[in-house]
Amino acid sequence: GAVVSQHPSRVICKSGTSVKIECRSLDFQATTMFWYRQFPKQSLMLMATSNEGSKATYEQGVEKDKFLINHASLTLSTLTVTSAHPEDSSFYICSAPPRGETGELFFGEGSRLTVL
Amino acid sequence: GDSVTQMEGPVTLSEEAFLTINCTYTATGYPSLFWYVQYPGEGLQLLLKATKADDKGSNKGFEATYRKETTSFHLEKGSVQVSDSAVYFCALSDYSSASKIIFGSGTRLSIRP
Numbered sequence: 197g198a199v200v201s202q203h204p205s206r207v208i209c210k211s212g213t214s215v216k217i218e219c220r221s222l223d224f225q226a227t228t229m230f231w232y233r234q235f236p237k238q239s240l241m242l243m244a245t246s247n248e249g250s251k252a253t254y255e256q257g258v259e260k261d262k263f264l265i266n267h268a269s270l271t272l273s274t275l276t277v278t279s280a281h282p283e284d285s286s287f288y289i290c291s292a293p294p295r296g297e298t299g300e301l302f303f304g305e306g307s308r309l310t311v312l
Numbered sequence: 313g314d315s316v317t318q319m320e321g322p323v324t325l326s327e328e329a330f331l332t333i334n335c336t337y338t339a340t341g342y343p344s345l346f347w348y349v350q351y352p353g354e355g356l357q358l359l360l361k362a363t364k365a366d367d368k369g370s371n372k373g374f375e376a377t378y379r380k381e382t383t384s385f386h387l388e389k390g391s392v393q394v395s396d397s398a399v400y401f402c403a404l405s406d407y408s409s410a411s412k413i414i415f416g417s418g419t420r421l422s423i424r425p
Contacts, residue, residue: 230412230413238417238418239401239415239416239417239418240356240401240415242412242413242414245412289355289356291356291413300344300346300358300361300405301358301413302358303348303355303356303357304355305354305355306355
């Protein structure tokens with residue numbers, strides 16, 4: 197079946213540095229990918245929709261300059277957390293719908309970011 | 313806007329007990345409804361789905377029926393197992409939103425042997 201892979205699965209960084217998280221669709225092409233953030237014991241919050249070849253669409257309240265999203269190809273989207281601070285520590289999850297499967301998503305394994 | 317409300321957890325049951333996790337939704341259109349499951353240490357995966365009113369989604373012994381009149385999609389299983397321990401998310405997707413999915417807050421289920 198369709199597989200979405202994220203890397204890295206865990207990352208620890210110092211405050212003020214930037215961290216890049218990759219999301220790849222392994223056996224299908226994804227013109228759209230979604231980035232979610234999950235706080236401990238809470239639901240997934242949609243951060244932004246990544247569109248191949250165009251700018252990402254951010255949800256209300258999400259800082260686009262803070263969370264840079266690039267969807268350079270049909271199989272890769274990246275999320276860069278710029279100038280990370282401890283409050284950015286969270287579990288970031290990407291997902292993608294296989295072409296033709298409206299509404300259903302396949303999720304990456306998630307990336308746990310810890311900012312010291 | 314669209315939203316999903318599901319019962320708060322944690323829910324703790326004994327093995328072989330009957331499970332119900334309530335989920336209701338608010339949507340302006342005609343959404344598809346989903347249950348996703350997140351096992352410990354793993355990513356989310358689709359458990360079941362229903363795309364129109366009165367549809368019943370089922371998988372691994374779990375069932376949920378799309379009830380438009382009550383705007384509900386309750387998850388049920390007749391006899392739970394320890395391996396069902398996970399966090400369950402009710403979700404909806406409105407076709408007009410290009411597959412964007414709105415999740416409920418999640419319900420943590422723990423099954424005692």
